[in-house]
Structure formats: structure tokens, C-alpha cells
Amino acid sequence: MRICMLTSSHNIFDNRIYYKEILSLKKYYDDIYLIAPGDKDFVTEDGIKVRCFKKRRSWYDRLRPMRDMFNIAKEVNADIYHAHEPDSFQVAVKLKKRFGKKIIFDSHEYYPEAFAEHFGGLFEIAKKMIYIYEKSIAIHADYIVTVNDILVNKFKEYNNSVELITNYPVLEGEINKTYSEKPVFVYAGGLSEDRGILKTLEAIKLSKKDAKYLFIGNFRDKETEDRVMDYVANNLKEKDVEFTGRIGHKEVIEYLKKAYAGFVLLQPKNWRYVNSEPIKLFEYMMSKTAVIASDFPMMASIVEAERCGVVVNPVEPKDIAEAIDYLIDNREIAIKMGENGYRATVEKYNWEINERKLLIIYRQIEGEMVGS
Incomplete structure (x- = not known):
């Protein structure tokens, strides 16, 4: 056939x-x-x-x-x-x-x-x-x-x-995590305002804890890139923020092996995002990475049921910052969230x-x- x-x-x-x-x-x-x-x-x-x-x-x-x-x-x-x-x-x-x-x-x-x-x-x-x-x-x-x-x-x-x-996602075998002393927070995907890049950066500014932040992916357009880079230069000089650009799938996996938590902060202006189960959520879960996710019903129901992360109001940088600081202060809980997410992907997602x-x-x- x-x-x-x-x-x-x-x-x-x-x-x-x-x-x-x-x-x-x-x-x-x-x-x-x-x-x-x-x-x-x-x-x-x-x-x-x-x-x-x-x-x-x-x-x-x-x-x-x-x-x-x-x-x-x-x-x-x-x-x-x-x-x-x-x-x-x-x-x-x-x-x-x-x-x-x-x-x-x-x-x-x-x-x-x-x-x-x-x-x-x-x-x-x-x-x-x-x-x-x-x-x-x-x-x-x-x-x-x-x-x-x-x-x-x-x-x-x-x-x-x-x-x-x-x-x-396709299961790729169990990932062995190697956490560093300084927690690594990751975002992997297209960088745009409706995917929460600016709100995430505003939250990083408000965070009281020390961490490394990796943004993996290309900017949607030059205007967004300019706004983001201006914000970083003017507000995040004391923060450890890195933009890798778009990299290969295997390289992304290497970063996720070190990731402490991952951001899935889609914004509510887009109806399609509110009513979605983003693949990025499951990729983080599959890599044993705790998630900080938008509190949209479809996404929140998974995160809360599987106890694999924290849900926040994605338009409120203060809420996102509190989630970052909570996970840094509660290392064992964050690691357990990552393990819960992995187990859930093996069993059903x-x-x-x-x-x-x-x-x-x-x-x-x-x-x-x-x-x-």
C-alpha cells in the first residue's frame, strides 16, 4: 500500500x-x-x-x-x-x-x-x-x-x-540529570511576546535568588529581538542570562539534562494558546525538568494532577518570580516534580x-x- x-x-x-x-x-x-x-x-x-x-x-x-x-x-x-x-x-x-x-x-x-x-x-x-x-x-x-x-x-x-x-513526545530513554550548584532555568522554543519572553525577563529581574537562565531558540522577528536585548541590557546586567539561538535537537537534550526547571508561559491574548496542551510541556516532563506553566485550564490540569511543577498567572511577573524563588528554595521538591513528570510521560503522555x-x-x- x-x-x-x-x-x-x-x-x-x-x-x-x-x-x-x-x-x-x-x-x-x-x-x-x-x-x-x-x-x-x-x-x-x-x-x-x-x-x-x-x-x-x-x-x-x-x-x-x-x-x-x-x-x-x-x-x-x-x-x-x-x-x-x-x-x-x-x-x-x-x-x-x-x-x-x-x-x-x-x-x-x-x-x-x-x-x-x-x-x-x-x-x-x-x-x-x-x-x-x-x-x-x-x-x-x-x-x-x-x-x-x-x-x-x-x-x-x-x-x-x-x-x-x-x-x-517520542520517549527517548531516561535522562540522567546533572544539577549544578547554581540552578539552571530553561526556555526552549520560539522567542516571542505571546510565548512569554518579556514577562519571563521581568520576573527574572524581580527574583531574589541566584540562578542561570538559558533561552534556546530564535526570535520571531527583529522587533522582538531588539526589545528583549534592550531590556536585558538595561535591567538584567547582574543576572546570568544567555541566549543560545536555535540549536540542534541533541544539543537541546544536553541542556535539558542540566535544567532545574523550564518555562511554559504562553500568554492569554491568544485563544489558541489558552486551549492547548503545548508539546514543550511534555518535553520538559520527559527530561525530568520541573515546569513553571501558565494557569490555563488544560495545561494546569496536567501539571497539578501529575505534581510536576508550578502554575502561575503568566501576565504577572511577580507570580513568576515567586515560583522561581520557591523552586530554588525547595530543591528536593523541584527534583521530585521533575521525576513525577517523567513518570507521567512514561505511563501516558x-x-x-x-x-x-x-x-x-x-x-x-x-x-x-x-x-x-
Whole structure:
């Protein structure tokens, strides 16, 4: 059986698409293609055949890339097409209508809300229109997979074949921590205001304790970088703050081995963040790192139930600073929180559980193909 993943905007080596879903399916299926934006076709070291089309020039440049994707997908002639955005799924629907292909819609973002953000004051109107469009294509899916209960319930209103496949991390084996005398606090990910970078720095200024702070990742834009660096230069001269830039996955793991606690301080202005289970939370837990997390219901319920960190109001630097100082003053509790988080990922918050569910879906669709 030939499988083809479709993505209009994600990176070829996207964590969920490539390292989780594709490599899980590769254990059982040999013939797998990925059609994605890129410069040239190639075969990965895992034997995945990558077919590329030119990236879109801006967020509204959508028609030409989709025509290119359809033409490549038609040539690939797969049995199942697995699409990761509404516009790539529109291509899958076209393949189903014309050639009878089986199709899966993988909705791992709040796409209507995200796309409507481009329309400013017309956000609510745009969101409503995109919801209508999403429903008009999603009803054609042979299966819909998605990442949380909010999205599961939304899609179940008009498609009976919906499965929860969360974005939990792939277990990488137990990490042996090496704590230094000075506690190391880490943030790993994109650096932007809506992910809490400025509030975190304001909290560091208020903290009464000595610690090292590592920020791993790229700034979203030059404006944010300038604001952050100005704040650090003017307010944190006495603090041990380091920005590493973007580094490789293995290097991130090395930093996490030394991490005392990690920040997941998404800001409430973004509805999508409030109603999410960020992968960063589980990556910290998997590395035995205590977390300081936003007090949003979905995130807080996990942190509190697993006793793996502290939840705070992410817009209040004073609350964040108090959490930093609490963890520094209570070393044994912080270490225990890290161990609790690791145990929870081994027991339930890991990709291996989802891998089994994904395979069941493919086996079911494969059985329908044989029986038809």
C-alpha cells in the first residue's frame, strides 16, 4: 500500500508529521511519500520519498501551491492521502472525488482561528467563514485525527470517524540529570511576546535568588529581538542570562539534562494558546525538568494532577518570580516534580500510545480498500 502525506506549510522534517507519524507508519509500510514545500525532490535516510513544490510567497499565496501539490499527488498515485491543513486537505478531497482515493484530515491546529488572525478587525467574520469552509471539506474525510478533546468534539458534529491522536513526545530513554550548584532555568522554543519572553525577563529581574537562565531558540522577528536585548541590557546586567539561538535537537537534550526547571508561559491574548496542551510541556516532563506553566485550564490540569511543577498567572511577573524563588528554595521538591513528570510521560503522555492508534486507523482503511 502506498501512503502520501500532504502539507502546504509545515517543514519537511516537522516533528509530528515526519518524526512521529511517518516514522511510525514506516515500521509497517514501505512505500511512503511526503509532498511538502521545498527546493528539490530527494529520498531521506529513512527511505521516505519527498516531492517538493515551491513555497508560497505569502500567507495569501495559496492557489498556485495547491495546483502544484495536486499535480504531484496525482502523479504519486497513492492509496491513502494524509493531509495536515485545510488547504492541503482540499487537494485530498479533489483526489478522492476524481480517483476514489482514501483520505485523512490531520487537524493539529486551530486553523480557522489562526487564519482569521490575518484579517484584523474582521476576525469574527473571517473565522465563521473559514469554519464553514472547513466543515464543507471535512465531511469528506475517511478519517479525521486531531490533538485535543475540543477539536474531537467539533469534528464529531459532522463526521463519525474521528480519533484523538495527541502530540505527545517520542520517549527517548531516561535522562540522567546533572544539577549544578547554581540552578539552571530553561526556555526552549520560539522567542516571542505571546510565548512569554518579556514577562519571563521581568520576573527574572524581580527574583531574589541566584540562578542561570538559558533561552534556546530564535526570535520571531527583529522587533522582538531588539526589545528583549534592550531590556536585558538595561535591567538584567547582574543576572546570568544567555541566549543560545536555535540549536540542534541533541544539543537541546544536553541542556535539558542540566535544567532545574523550564518555562511554559504562553500568554492569554491568544485563544489558541489558552486551549492547548503545548508539546514543550511534555518535553520538559520527559527530561525530568520541573515546569513553571501558565494557569490555563488544560495545561494546569496536567501539571497539578501529575505534581510536576508550578502554575502561575503568566501576565504577572511577580507570580513568576515567586515560583522561581520557591523552586530554588525547595530543591528536593523541584527534583521530585521533575521525576513525577517523567513518570507521567512514561505511563501516558508519550507518542507510543498514539502510534498504536494511528496504525489501527490505517489498518481499518486498508481493510475497507480490500473489501470494496
